[in-house]
């Protein structure tokens with residue numbers, strides 16, 4: 001049977017998609033295109049409502065062509081009902097999928113291109129626009145031993161694969177890696193001490209939880225990438241508060257200063273939401289100001305779209321799409337263009 005995995009959203013989904021593809025291939029499925037696939041697996045995203053809506057729009061066409069559709073990842077209870085009504089099958093994990101497809105338990109091997117290593121799942125932060133804590137549950141850290149074992153296995157695969165001039169990367173994943181239960185700085189050190197020539201990256205960081213020990217580890221450990229993703233989301237304290245992001249613009253800038261002084265080669269990337277309910281021109285200009293001060297090398301800029309089930313959903317969506325587009329363009333020109 002030919003299959004396709006469609007992914008929306010974050011690196012966690014990218015990682016899960018590559019594991020799902022390996023799992024399906026080991027069960028005899030063949031990776032294919034949307035046109036040829038008989039079965040399509042969707043990894044849905046809890047944040048990007050518009051992307052989910054687009055997928056819903058494509059489901060009918062796929063079904064008309066006789067394809068069977070399965071969905072997993074960040075799916076709200078409401079969406080689950082919506083998808084089920086459309087004849088889409090939801091599955092929680094590989095065990096459930098094995099049961100649905102009638103497959104025997106299959107062990108799958110991580111390959112050299114699966115460099116994403118989740119160190120924790122879930123989130124405790126409840127940013128007001130985000131549904132991850134509701135769909136993926138509370139934070140749960142994997143044990144350090146389990147992570148080291150998986151990374152060691154990946155590194156042994158690296159040595160048998162040609163990577164050209166690029167060094168292979170281990171990317172540690174979590175919604176908030178800084179709150180890794182067993183000590184994130186210690187984990188970085190342990191991975192850094194493993195033999196081999198590779199780079200350690202990680203995401204995402206939460207500005208409220210990135211402390212001096214992690215900054216010191218970034219500075220001192222040679223294998224740790226000096227490009228750090230530090231989501232700002234907004235530069236206005238009023239909007240940060242409404243987003244339930246418990247830091248101020250000044251605290252964020254202090255953290256950036258600390259990173260810049262201890263890690264002279266640091267490059268910073270970020271996430272920003274424009275058009276959050278209540279964001280005035282003045283609020284937006286504060287975001288512009290913070291961006292200018294930091295000098296990000298890249299920003300993932302999202303136009304706010306309300307997600308049912310989140311705290312900010314009840315605030316509506318008062319800012320016109322054209323205005324969000326204008327703000328998006330200003331930041332995109334400032335940060336991402338002419339690089």
Ligand code: SF4
Nearest residue numbers: 123126127130132175
């Ligand atoms: S930190 Fe905030 S934005 Fe990130 S997953 Fe948690 S609740 Fe969502």
